[in-house]
Amino acid sequence: MAVENIPKATAKRLPIYYRYLNILHDAGKNRISSTELADAVQVDSATIRRDFSYFGALGKRGYGYDVDNLLNFFKQILNQERLTSVALVGVGNLGHALLNFNFHKDSNVRISAAFDIDENIVNTIQDGVPVYPMDELGQQLEDQQIKVVILTVPSVEAQKVTDDAVAGGVQGILNFTPIRLSVPDKVRVQNVDLTNELQTLIYFIDNYS
């Protein structure tokens, strides 16, 4: 089944499975049962079996799952064999933290270009990543075949920067700003809001503990 056709909730869990299978592989483990996997990734085993069933019968009763088989399978489906370059716009407090964080260690993603308007950092290397001026956004996205942009600019700048990134051909935006961006249908936006996550956590602790 093509990855576009699997349910969104399943697609979201694939990187979690993938990361854990890599750990098992590095530890020299050859097989794992869905119950063991469930404990490790905190997803119930029925869900795991259903998720895996979208890709055909990958496990054998009484044997569990072959770690290398699964790993190869996920590698293909998640495109892990190809390094994906993404860009970051807005090298401030949050931008720096994300540049510093080495995505590439645990995934096939790396931030290969950053953009800002601040004369003090434009045309410098920050945390190992070159920072370009905004007027080079379109050209760099094209040259480096970047399809995803991480947005960490002040909220008042968010829509304008988004419009420029969309004009430059991006297909996905990881939006850290509190603004709900307006984009064409073909562009996907993933919003990240740490305050929201924290409040949800506190709500669950207050109400269900």
Ligand code: NAD
């Ligand atoms: P910051 O002021 O430290 O950094 C913003 C950077 O963007 C600066 O380097 C600035 O020069 C640059 N910039 C400004 N206008 C620009 C433009 N038009 N084009 C390119 N670069 C531009 O801000 P911060 O604390 O890093 O926060 C950045 C954004 O992230 C804000 O929108 C903030 O609300 C948001 N934020 C979100 C979360 C979250 O949980 N989602 C957490 C913290 C901050």
